[in-house]
Amino acid sequence: MSILTNGEPGKRYLLMGNEAIARGALEAGVSVCAGYPGTPSSEIIESLSKVAGNRNLYVEWSTNEKVSMEVAAAASFAGLRAMCPMKQNGVNVGSDFLLHLALSGTRGGMVIVPCDDPGALSSINEGESRQFARLLEVPLLEPGDFQEAKGITRWAFELSEELHSMVFVRSVTRLSHASGNVEFGELPQVNPKAGFKHDGFILDEMEGIITSAPVDYKHGLQHAKLKKAVERFENSPFNTYQGPEHPELILVTSSACNFYCREAIGLLDAGDRVGLLKLATTWPLPPKLIEKYLSMTDRFFVVEEVIPFTEENLKILAQEMAPRIGIKTIMGKRDGKLPMVGELNPDIVTQALAGLLGLEYKPQPDDYVQRSREIVTRAPNRELTFCPGCPHRASFWTINNVLKMDNRQGFVCGDIGCYTLSTLPTGFSASKTLHAMGSGTGVASGFGKLKQFGMDQPVLSVCGDSTFFASALPALFNAVHNQSDITMVLLDNSGTAMTGFQTHPGLKTGAMGQEVPAISIEAVCRSIGAKVKISDPFDIESTRNALFELLEENGVNVLILKQICTLSPEKKAKKKFEVRVMAEKCLGESCGCGRLCTRIFRCPGLIWNKDKGKAEINDVICIGCGVCGSICPNAAIEKKEVA
Amino acid sequence: MTNIQLSQDPYNLIIAGVGGQGNVLASRVVGNMLSRKGLTVTIGETFGGTQRGGSVMSHLRISSGSAFSPLIPRGKADMIIGLEPTDTLRVLGTYGNPDVKTICNMRPIHPVQVISGEPSYPDLEDAKNWIRELSRDAWFLDATDVAMEMGAAILGNIILIGALAGLNELPLDREDFENAIGLTFSGEKVQVNLAAYDKGIEMIARNGR
Amino acid sequence: MQVYGSKELVEDVLNKDLCIGCGACVDLCPYFKTYKGKTAMIFPCTVQQGRCHAYCPKTESDLTELSMSLFGKPYDGSPMGHHEKILIARAGDKVHPAPFQAGGAVSALVTFAMKNGMVDAAVLTGRTGLIPYAELVTESESVARFTTSKYMAAPTLSAFNQGVKQGFQKIGVVGTPCQMTALAQMSINPLHTENFKDSVALKIGLFCTWALDTRKLAAYLSSRLDITGIKAMDIPPPPAEILVLDMGGKTIEIPLSEIRPLVPRTCLLCPDMTSEWADVSVGVLEGEPKFNTLIIRTRTGQDLVDKAVAQGFLTIREMPAVNLDHLSAAASNKKKRALAGAMEEGLLNTAENGKRAMMRIEKAVVERILA
Ligand SMILES: Cc1cc2nc3c(=O)[nH]c(=O)nc-3n(C[C@H](O)[C@H](O)[C@H](O)COP(=O)(O)OP(=O)(O)OC[C@H]3O[C@@H](n4cnc5c(N)ncnc54)[C@H](O)[C@@H]3O)c2cc1C
Numbered sequence A: 001m002s003i004l005t006n007g008e009p010g011k012r013y014l015l016m017g018n019e020a021i022a023r024g025a026l027e028a029g030v031s032v033c034a035g036y037p038g039t040p041s042s043e044i045i046e047s048l049s050k051v052a053g054n055r056n057l058y059v060e061w062s063t064n065e066k067v068s069m070e071v072a073a074a075a076s077f078a079g080l081r082a083m084c085p086m087k088q089n090g091v092n093v094g095s096d097f098l099l100h101l102a103l104s105g106t107r108g109g110m111v112i113v114p115c116d117d118p119g120a121l122s123s124i125n126e127g128e129s130r131q132f133a134r135l136l137e138v139p140l141l142e143p144g145d146f147q148e149a150k151g152i153t154r155w156a157f158e159l160s161e162e163l164h165s166m167v168f169v170r171s172v173t174r175l176s177h178a179s180g181n182v183e184f185g186e187l188p189q190v191n192p193k194a195g196f197k198h199d200g201f202i203l204d205e206m207e208g209i210i211t212s213a214p215v216d217y218k219h220g221l222q223h224a225k226l227k228k229a230v231e232r233f234e235n236s237p238f239n240t241y242q243g244p245e246h247p248e249l250i251l252v253t254s255s256a257c258n259f260y261c262r263e264a265i266g267l268l269d270a271g272d273r274v275g276l277l278k279l280a281t282t283w284p285l286p287p288k289l290i291e292k293y294l295s296m297t298d299r300f301f302v303v304e305e306v307i308p309f310t311e312e313n314l315k316i317l318a319q320e321m322a323p324r325i326g327i328k329t330i331m332g333k334r335d336g337k338l339p340m341v342g343e344l345n346p347d348i349v350t351q352a353l354a355g356l357l358g359l360e361y362k363p364q365p366d367d368y369v370q371r372s373r374e375i376v377t378r379a380p381n382r383e384l385t386f387c388p389g390c391p392h393r394a395s396f397w398t399i400n401n402v403l404k405m406d407n408r409q410g411f412v413c414g415d416i417g418c419y420t421l422s423t424l425p426t427g428f429s430a431s432k433t434l435h436a437m438g439s440g441t442g443v444a445s446g447f448g449k450l451k452q453f454g455m456d457q458p459v460l461s462v463c464g465d466s467t468f469f470a471s472a473l474p475a476l477f478n479a480v481h482n483q484s485d486i487t488m489v490l491l492d493n494s495g496t497a498m499t500g501f502q503t504h505p506g507l508k509t510g511a512m513g514q515e516v517p518a519i520s521i522e523a524v525c526r527s528i529g530a531k532v533k534i535s536d537p538f539d540i541e542s543t544r545n546a547l548f549e550l551l552e553e554n555g556v557n558v559l560i561l562k563q564i565c566t567l568s569p570e571k572k573a574k575k576k577f578e579v580r581v582m583a584e585k586c587l588g589e590s591c592g593c594g595r596l597c598t599r600i601f602r603c604p605g606l607i608w609n610k611d612k613g614k615a616e617i618n619d620v621i622c623i624g625c626g627v628c629g630s631i632c633p634n635a636a637i638e639k640k641e642v643a
Numbered sequence B: 001m002t003n004i005q006l007s008q009d010p011y012n013l014i015i016a017g018v019g020g021q022g023n024v025l026a027s028r029v030v031g032n033m034l035s036r037k038g039l040t041v042t043i044g045e046t047f048g049g050t051q052r053g054g055s056v057m058s059h060l061r062i063s064s065g066s067a068f069s070p071l072i073p074r075g076k077a078d079m080i081i082g083l084e085p086t087d088t089l090r091v092l093g094t095y096g097n098p099d100v101k102t103i104c105n106m107r108p109i110h111p112v113q114v115i116s117g118e119p120s121y122p123d124l125e126d127a128k129n130w131i132r133e134l135s136r137d138a139w140f141l142d143a144t145d146v147a148m149e150m151g152a153a154i155l156g157n158i159i160l161i162g163a164l165a166g167l168n169e170l171p172l173d174r175e176d177f178e179n180a181i182g183l184t185f186s187g188e189k190v191q192v193n194l195a196a197y198d199k200g201i202e203m204i205a206r207n208g209r
Numbered sequence C: 001m002q003v004y005g006s007k008e009l010v011e012d013v014l015n016k017d018l019c020i021g022c023g024a025c026v027d028l029c030p031y032f033k034t035y036k037g038k039t040a041m042i043f044p045c046t047v048q049q050g051r052c053h054a055y056c057p058k059t060e061s062d063l064t065e066l067s068m069s070l071f072g073k074p075y076d077g078s079p080m081g082h083h084e085k086i087l088i089a090r091a092g093d094k095v096h097p098a099p100f101q102a103g104g105a106v107s108a109l110v111t112f113a114m115k116n117g118m119v120d121a122a123v124l125t126g127r128t129g130l131i132p133y134a135e136l137v138t139e140s141e142s143v144a145r146f147t148t149s150k151y152m153a154a155p156t157l158s159a160f161n162q163g164v165k166q167g168f169q170k171i172g173v174v175g176t177p178c179q180m181t182a183l184a185q186m187s188i189n190p191l192h193t194e195n196f197k198d199s200v201a202l203k204i205g206l207f208c209t210w211a212l213d214t215r216k217l218a219a220y221l222s223s224r225l226d227i228t229g230i231k232a233m234d235i236p237p238p239p240a241e242i243l244v245l246d247m248g249g250k251t252i253e254i255p256l257s258e259i260r261p262l263v264p265r266t267c268l269l270c271p272d273m274t275s276e277w278a279d280v281s282v283g284v285l286e287g288e289p290k291f292n293t294l295i296i297r298t299r300t301g302q303d304l305v306d307k308a309v310a311q312g313f314l315t316i317r318e319m320p321a322v323n324l325d326h327l328s329a330a331a332s333n334k335k336k337r338a339l340a341g342a343m344e345e346g347l348l349n350t351a352e353n354g355k356r357a358m359m360r361i362e363k364a365v366v367e368r369i370l371a
């Protein structure tokens, strides 16, 4: 019942960028789509999984990005069209495979869709996947609006199939997670038959074996493919120019920055002074097309996120063409006209362009700015926090308390998931290192070997259930095999909660809703010889005892804290307890409490009533987990089980 | 694509609130309603942890022409729908201007710092005055309270959509609403949402409850 | 006595390694916790004047104030503190024989006080493996589970705090001199709380030259033997110079020279050997391992001993003068060592520049002690 397959060709629908990419893949007749959840990419697979049944698709959430690429590549090898979406750092995870895939070539159309996150809106990095296209030497396409997100994705499959090379379609948060109107094309009637040909001539791309060797031959072939790609790029309708024939300045842009440039030109009413060259085929740049626009004027301003990628590539071409077209001034990030870090927006681009055009731009009247600034300081900021009733708050509460009581400067190596917030006060600042998926346990494994050098601090790592399968396992194996002394706390909330409850190998349901075998985390850990304990983080006391016991043990220990995420569809809106603060027992600010619940525990379901000097429960927000009832030092928070 | 004349083109609408208030759904519903009229709608979302107590803001660019940036430029909002008073103030500070109109739900959601008793939450009468000061017109609704009476706090967002429709600034009609809400809900839930929508129209006419 | 909050307690005691882990601050509130002999603060607290700081024996204890309040006279620095009588004692026939540390006078007095209704609960110190723990006991039959000394700093007073929370109003406590100091500080209502009620009904103090750091001792012993097999431990009076471990069947002797490095530095700055703030104080008796030295200090103490003797729970006899001399010399040595150390570290009497000390004693008295 999804618009994606129900919508009528020729009509326009409001789609999220990720849905537009999914529709593009459907219009291209995609058969297999595999990925690993990660904001801002997840909705591509999610929306495809909903229509898998009626389009005969195979959609899976793979264990991690590298595996998803391998799964998608197999489909391509068998002649099917395959797509593999991921968040930016997913490309890093699979880059070893991609490096070889670039050389080995592909058969059925194979499209990799990295969704970058400039400004790290929902990441802890703002890595650039475009750099990978250049590194791997594969074609890169960047849609500049919603319609293009669909159209370019569709085209990418054709291009890939023609070149026998994977193609990158790069999106960004502001496109993937924004929505716009998209006109639908036809859905093809496809019924492909999969088959892997492997006994033809060994070097035959379509019938021989698929590998990156012999490298010199395959690398040569790859360059021939790139050359062909450039030929196609020269005439691509997705590269557009808008503006006067003899502009003072040309803005060169791609992706979401296309919107900002258009906005800036509009706001400054500069449409007759500047041109806008929006590029969709950003690597390799098509030289003839570039030469044509470089010849139109002398000043260029490259607007892109995040690194000066096109700026640099453009400068290389401009230098090569200089004998014919003269010396050009190419501005952008390298000269500081635009910031090197963070995301851009219409305001940054407008101000920068105004500067280049000698204009002044004031978005709000001065007195309005002045007065609103005064007023806004009165609105308290919103700090990130775990949800009301989040199991992580309870888990980190206990982890913190145990480490503090243990009193040996123990610490947590953090990891990626909602529980990344444990570096902040909402997680009692328990996590002290934070890097890639699975790195918490890897780093812990290293710390756990430093006794030899006099380090006697207890070492903990935390890891979510999805992260466990995605990338913590090798680290855990490493710790066991190398006899590191660590305790891994597995925060098992039964789903990839952060990105919206996608499935993972520990669960009984697959991406398309089908029943699949669930792998037991506990059994895996036990089988490799780790000591395992399981506890419910809402049961503060037994969790504390379990953790204390494990801290006494050498070697690798695993504490599985099982409690389903508050937001999970299964749990939503079901209150376990009716909770109430008994004002007469609440100690408030006085010695003996000092507002533990609202000052330290800080579940958003609790309110500090300053006038009364008592804590209260906010009925709209409290989800009735009852944990605050067990942390109150004076048993002033009463919880009654809801029938 | 359409010959609808908007009072501003693009018409810039912001729906702002706190994660979990149903702000994303609201913007999607309004977007779909207007798309059905043939308008071009771009929605951008800005969030600091959508479901984790952070501020969430949707930008809607509504045009009879082409797609606009999913981010509204500073000072360029035409209408702000605030699901929470202090978030409304913050949005006004960045996107407001002397001509902006504001509809604000007066149910506060305390940020954790306030819960923890550090900064205090401003007095609601003050907040109203400030919102008035920064807007050309402002309407204040107790949408969450009414929504709770109707059975679920989350309906507050739908009440505000109804309120927006009631102002007749944009071509929003009930049939389009029913259709758009039907993309997400079915059966009884559609009826509940329709009731909330109607309530919103009623409330804005009375400017309050 | 100047009372501050937890911030100062952490700065002045925990961070300076002066905490003995007595448990006086533990479980009063959610912030101070004890684990394996160590006290830790798990979250910051913002209360400006707290019981934690007021009760801690290692924040500036004003000995004159305590003496005035408990005994109605100024602190004079005499080696064994204010007392009425010093006797030799041991458990009487009415007490079930148990493996007492020495004469069992402590267990006898606690049992009697419970039976007789003088206390409704008693705070005693047990041991799991090597780790001491505190427990609030409400039945006299349970007292026998807690006999023998655990020669380690123990969080005994945490159980007292729990008892108060549970509403007990007549609690008896057995503890070391530092713990008695904490209880004395509680009893003078240092925060001037309205409707203040002192829940301590009986203070039985132990003699103490030093205690051992629980974690250090555990680490030391576990590399040499199976610590779960330790049945009892003893430090016989001089000149033995050994720690004796009863391993159930065999005994292991460890020279004190090996053990002394495991004494926390805070014990070396402690001036009290005989629990001067207790109602009665009990130690071993030189030369007769199955007897106790007993010091009666207060009316409460005198009353308890009289009744216990009358009802066959305790037997007493006179203390020979030579024992008294030795005891006095030992107690005086401890005082001298502590005061000299505290002075050197600037921990005696809060200075004019505001540098906070750990005890307060009149200058003249200090001079007398050190003379
Ligand atoms: C750390 C320590 C150091 C000591 N140093 C000396 C000394 O230098 N000279 C001397 O004469 N006597 C010392 N004693 C006292 C002595 O060991 C006996 O406890 C005392 O003589 C009472 O003997 P008893 O047979 O009556 O005890 P029992 O009837 O066996 O009862 C022992 C009592 O001691 C309590 N207790 C045991 N361990 C601890 C502890 N760590 N903290 C608080 N309470 C505890 C128990 O609750 C129990 O009630 C010390 C005791 C301790 C705990």
Ligand code: SF4
Pocket: A388, A389, A390, A579, A603, A604, A605, A606, A617, A621, A622, A623, A624, A625, A626, A627, A628, A629
């Ligand atoms: S019961 Fe307490 S901890 Fe749980 S959600 Fe409600 S207020 Fe928060």
Ligand code: SF4
Pocket: C009, C013, C014, C018, C019, C020, C021, C022, C023, C024, C025, C026, C039, C052, C055, C056, C057, C058, C059, C182
């Ligand atoms: S009261 Fe006891 S446990 Fe607490 S800080 Fe002072 S010495 Fe340490």
Ligand code: SF4
Pocket: C020, C153, C176, C177, C178, C179, C208, C209, C210, C211, C266, C267, C268, C270, C271, C272
């Ligand atoms: S020497 Fe003093 S501080 Fe140390 S345990 Fe004995 S009484 Fe406490």
